[in-house]
Amino acid sequence: MSDMGETHKSNTPAYSPGLEGVIAGESALCQVDEGEHGLRYRGYAVSDLAEQATFEEVAYLLLFGKLPISKELEDFSTQLRTQWPLAGPVEAFIGVVPPDAHPMEILRTGISLLGMTDPDAAPNSHEANLRKSVRLMAQIPIIITNAYRLAHAKRQVQPRQDLGFAQNLLYLLTDRAGDEKAQAMARVLDVSLILYAEHEFNASTFAARVAASTMTDLHGAITAAVAALKGPLHGGANEAVADMLLEIKTRERAEKWVLDALAQKRRVMGFGHRVLHHGDARSQIIQRHAEALGRVCGETRWYDIAAIVDRVMREQKGLYPNLDFYTAVAYLLMGIPRDLYTPVFVCSRITGWCAHVIEQQDHNRLIRPRALYTGPPPRSYVPLDQRT
Ligand SMILES: CC(C)(COP(=O)(O)OP(=O)(O)OC[C@H]1O[C@@H](n2cnc3c(N)ncnc32)[C@H](O)[C@@H]1OP(=O)(O)O)[C@@H](O)C(=O)NCCC(=O)NCCS
Numbered sequence: 001m002s003d004m005g006e007t008h009k010s011n012t013p014a015y016s017p018g019l020e021g022v023i024a025g026e027s028a029l030c031q032v033d034e035g036e037h038g039l040r041y042r043g044y045a046v047s048d049l050a051e052q053a054t055f056e057e058v059a060y061l062l063l064f065g066k067l068p069i070s071k072e073l074e075d076f077s078t079q080l081r082t083q084w085p086l087a088g089p090v091e092a093f094i095g096v097v098p099p100d101a102h103p104m105e106i107l108r109t110g111i112s113l114l115g116m117t118d119p120d121a122a123p124n125s126h127e128a129n130l131r132k133s134v135r136l137m138a139q140i141p142i143i144i145t146n147a148y149r150l151a152h153a154k155r156q157v158q159p160r161q162d163l164g165f166a167q168n169l170l171y172l173l174t175d176r177a178g179d180e181k182a183q184a185m186a187r188v189l190d191v192s193l194i195l196y197a198e199h200e201f202n203a204s205t206f207a208a209r210v211a212a213s214t215m216t217d218l219h220g221a222i223t224a225a226v227a228a229l230k231g232p233l234h235g236g237a238n239e240a241v242a243d244m245l246l247e248i249k250t251r252e253r254a255e256k257w258v259l260d261a262l263a264q265k266r267r268v269m270g271f272g273h274r275v276l277h278h279g280d281a282r283s284q285i286i287q288r289h290a291e292a293l294g295r296v297c298g299e300t301r302w303y304d305i306a307a308i309v310d311r312v313m314r315e316q317k318g319l320y321p322n323l324d325f326y327t328a329v330a331y332l333l334m335g336i337p338r339d340l341y342t343p344v345f346v347c348s349r350i351t352g353w354c355a356h357v358i359e360q361q362d363h364n365r366l367i368r369p370r371a372l373y374t375g376p377p378p379r380s381y382v383p384l385d386q387r388t
Helices: 003-010 046-052 055-064 070-082 088-096 103-117 126-151 165-174 180-196 203-212 218-229 237-248 251-263 281-297 301-317 323-334 338-362
Strands: 030-032 039-041
Touching (some): 039 046, 039 055, 046 055, 046 281, 055 126, 055 165, 055 180, 070 126, 070 165, 126 165, 126 218, 126 338, 165 180, 180 281, 180 323, 203 338, 218 338, 237 301, 301 323
Antiparallel strands (some): 030 039
8 A cells, every 4th residue: 555545544644854755746747757768748758859849849838738730839939039028127127136146036036026017917817827928938038138248248139030949048148149059059058948847846846836826826936936946956056067067177187076075075066866866867868968069169178077077976976967967068068157057947947837837726726735743842831021
């Protein structure tokens, strides 16, 4: 009999620290396992999607439940290219953020503010939530890059009508578009967006679902998700991996750096996973692309250092790289500013988050688990004037 059955029978709630291994709800969005294909979005192997689809197709699949036909994809891509203009208050907010604010903090507040200015702000109907999701997909890259460009005194740019989603994102982030290198980079960015799009009940998605289950608005649930993703144990890891590669600096220093880190009981970012203990198929996909991109860019140092770190971590700790690890190599090669790595993750994961919010609200049951009480035993109230 399952744990759940035992729990029900004995009426003693089971407890699993960090909810490890707990089935906390149902979802038709993705299936996580450690088999050959590793991960499926609505039944499709992510390995097939990464090699054959574009991020727009995958986003459509997650949000609308099916792969688009050509006309649907064309309409969807047009919406993503045209629904980016930010409302006045959001533009004004970007103009006054403190200069040392982290882009994830800007995004957290920016998305909350978008919720106050969205034409569908209050309604939670399936259709209204889909419209809000598409607008968020179009607007999030603009919040990120407008704020970054303003803070670094760089010229503002707008999405181009002749570019796809990943090409436009690369252009907004780095000014690159069109040439052979930019095309190779955009293809790898597209793959990374596909791989980052959805991963069932990870911390940020679960945060979004908990908020959504109160029937709050979609922007509120997404704000909760952004706050959760910011943490270094979750989305912040890709940025930390790049910091590590830059600190290691040369191939020769890599092995000793990892051994020292492990001797000091430090966590090496980009390794380990709460669910995937025997490796992450997504990591193998982005690893291949990061290696190839290094050759296109004529810069193989970051990949080589990463491969050494990977080898030593497997030998010493039996730990495998997660998706963030080789993604950081690819983003370094693209010249994406490091503090924008996690916001780029948001540009992708917004699709999974929104699909989860919609799924939750379409079949809602308030998420309200129990706690195992560990405080003092019952005691008597002591009036203020008698306390010592
Ligand atoms: C992702 C993560 C939080 C999962 O953690 P978890 O399931 O709670 O696993 P634990 O933290 O209990 O770790 C289990 C053991 O592996 C070790 N470990 C896990 N990840 C490690 C890492 N990245 N570097 C070094 N040791 C690690 C822990 O120290 C612990 O060892 P111990 O039993 O000797 O104390 C964890 O692997 C981690 O912190 N990774 C680095 C951050 C990262 O890459 N996050 C992105 C996740 S997709």
